[in-house]
Amino acid sequence: MTLWPRSSVAKKFLNAVTGIGLLLFVIVHLSENLLLLTGNPDDYNRWTHFLFSFGPLLTVIELGLAAFFLVHIGSALMVYWDKLKARPSGYSVYRSAGWTSRQTLSSQTMIYTGLVLLAFVIWHVITFRFGPHYETVIDGVPMRDLHKLVVEVFSNPVNVALYVAVMVFLGLHLRHGFWSALQSLGAYHPRWTPLWYTGGVLVALVLALGFIVIPVWVYYYL
Amino acid sequence: MSKKMTLHLRVWRQPNARTPGAFVTYTVKDVSPDMSLLELLDVLNEQLIKQGELPVEFDSDCREGICGTCGFLVNGVAHGPKRGRTACQQYVRDFKDGETVTLEPFRAKAFPVIKDLVVDRSAFDRIIAAGGYISVNTGSAPDANSIPIPKDIAEQAFDAAACIGCGACVAACPNASASLFVSAKIAHLALLPQGQPERIRRVLRMVEQMDREGFGDCSNHGECEAVCPKSISIKTIALMRREYLRALWSR
Ligand code: HEM
Numbered sequence: 001m002t003l004w005p006r007s008s009v010a011k012k013f014l015n016a017v018t019g020i021g022l023l024l025f026v027i028v029h030l031s032e033n034l035l036l037l038t039g040n041p042d043d044y045n046r047w048t049h050f051l052f053s054f055g056p057l058l059t060v061i062e063l064g065l066a067a068f069f070l071v072h073i074g075s076a077l078m079v080y081w082d083k084l085k086a087r088p089s090g091y092s093v094y095r096s097a098g099w100t101s102r103q104t105l106s107s108q109t110m111i112y113t114g115l116v117l118l119a120f121v122i123w124h125v126i127t128f129r130f131g132p133h134y135e136t137v138i139d140g141v142p143m144r145d146l147h148k149l150v151v152e153v154f155s156n157p158v159n160v161a162l163y164v165a166v167m168v169f170l171g172l173h174l175r176h177g178f179w180s181a182l183q184s185l186g187a188y189h190p191r192w193t194p195l196w197y198t199g200g201v202l203v204a205l206v207l208a209l210g211f212i213v214i215p216v217w218v219y220y221y222l
Numbered sequence: 223m224s225k226k227m228t229l230h231l232r233v234w235r236q237p238n239a240r241t242p243g244a245f246v247t248y249t250v251k252d253v254s255p256d257m258s259l260l261e262l263l264d265v266l267n268e269q270l271i272k273q274g275e276l277p278v279e280f281d282s283d284c285r286e287g288i289c290g291t292c293g294f295l296v297n298g299v300a301h302g303p304k305r306g307r308t309a310c311q312q313y314v315r316d317f318k319d320g321e322t323v324t325l326e327p328f329r330a331k332a333f334p335v336i337k338d339l340v341v342d343r344s345a346f347d348r349i350i351a352a353g354g355y356i357s358v359n360t361g362s363a364p365d366a367n368s369i370p371i372p373k374d375i376a377e378q379a380f381d382a383a384a385c386i387g388c389g390a391c392v393a394a395c396p397n398a399s400a401s402l403f404v405s406a407k408i409a410h411l412a413l414l415p416q417g418q419p420e421r422i423r424r425v426l427r428m429v430e431q432m433d434r435e436g437f438g439d440c441s442n443h444g445e446c447e448a449v450c451p452k453s454i455s456i457k458t459i460a461l462m463r464r465e466y467l468r469a470l471w472s473r
């Protein structure tokens with residue numbers, strides 16, 4: 001049997017579970033990054049120092065996160081590949097029927113916004129996680145000065161512009177992704193599903209705007 | 223009497239599966255606005271036959287929106303502009319006088335074109351054969367209502383059972399997925415007591431057959447629901463996924 005994980009339904013389970021995992025990560029990550037805006041560089045550095053103090057456990061978490069990315073991307077590419085195979089020659093005229101269709105710019109561009117996010121994540125990890133190592137001392141404890149690195153990276157307007165652009169893509173990805181993940185897991189409710197569908201716009205806006213505020217703030221005020 | 227109308231039909235002509243096709247535009251003059259789209263094609267075909275040309279091949283049977291035989295894309299939408307209707311229930315009055323209307327066959331690898339607007343939908347039959355049935359002892363007819371079914375469950379099962387298997391869901395889906403069709407059949411049987419004995423096997427086998435036929439995966443665009451002549455909700459797709467999880471669990 002073409003069961004696990006190649007079946008069309010199983011692929012979407014994997015894509016949805018990892019998508020929700022990544023969404024939760026993104027929410028946590030935004031909350032952490034808001035520490036950059038407290039006005040005291042020590043707040044952010046204390047937090048990252050706390051994370052680094054996890055040692056090997058942090059590595060395990062990071063590898064887990066990487067695995068989520070890989071499974072998400074793998075299942076997404078499979079869905080995309082199957083789509084190309086399933087309709088080798090397209091329509092000369094095609095349009096959405098509208099009405100109850102959930103086909104949007106966002107749903108049509110998932111693979112493109114996703115690939116942009118992938119490129120971004122690689123750049124992002126290289127710049128920050130494996131970027132230059134500045135030192136600072138807080139209350140007599142030496143630690144990595146990531147705050148300084150963030151300010152340095154976002155003093156360059158090109159970086160700020162790129163970052164802001166990618167966050168628009170993140171918003172687009174989540175506008176369809178949020179409700180789609182729930183639907184992929186079989187969670188349909190006549191009352192709640194329309195709310196989730198509309199709520200996707202809110203989730204997308206809050207996360208995209210939240211991430212956009214940070215580099216812009218850093219550029220102008222720090 | 224309402225004013226006569228003229229329509230230009232840009233129709234996909236393809237002699238057979240192996241020969242490439244192309245669009246040909248025909249004009250049908252002075253037809254009644256209350257004629258159906260298929261009757262318009264009948265008129266066109268009479269013209270073509272008189273001119274010694276091959277008529278446009280298309281499928282139809284009941285012509286009252288209940289059998290699921292007809293179907294093609296009309297101006298880029300499966301079955302045509304009026305929602306909740308099959309192609310045979312679209313009317314000339316739904317178009318503008320003098321408009322050019324594009325008619326294109328359902329396109330999917332699993333639905334190869336046989337000729338012109340006719341596609342081979344036997345993939346659906348094979349999916350049904352894989353699990354879309356119940357096994358019963360055929361004896362004398364049982365008493366009506368001998369199996370009690372709550373009203374709301376019966377309604378949901380009936381909503382799913384309204385599927386006429388036309389294939390518009392596949393045609394409209396950007397991924398050419400058959401999920402709405404397959405899930406409607408699974409939902410209809412999984413909700414009723416008669417469907418319980420084969421419940422686990424059914425979802426696994428029907429999904430497996432759907433994949434084997436070369437349909438795409440569902441990305442939740444929901445386009446299927448919008449073109450379904452029976453307005454079957456994608457909640458049946460969610461139900462199919464729950465059935466599948468259940469089946470994996472209890473295997
Ligand atoms: C921050 C990172 C990301 C988050 C939060 C995220 C989130 C999500 C969510 C919640 C879904 C919905 C799952 C579903 O439809 O069942 C989804 C779908 C999808 N994701 Fe991501 N994703 C991320 C990164 C990526 C990356 C790097 C790719 C690269 C290819 C990608 C490609 C896709 C695609 C193509 C789909 C749609 C799958 C389909 O058509 O069925 N995503 N994503």
Ligand code: FES
Pocket residue numbers: 281282283284285286287288289290291292293308309310311
């Ligand atoms: S011919 Fe039967 S539904 Fe159109």
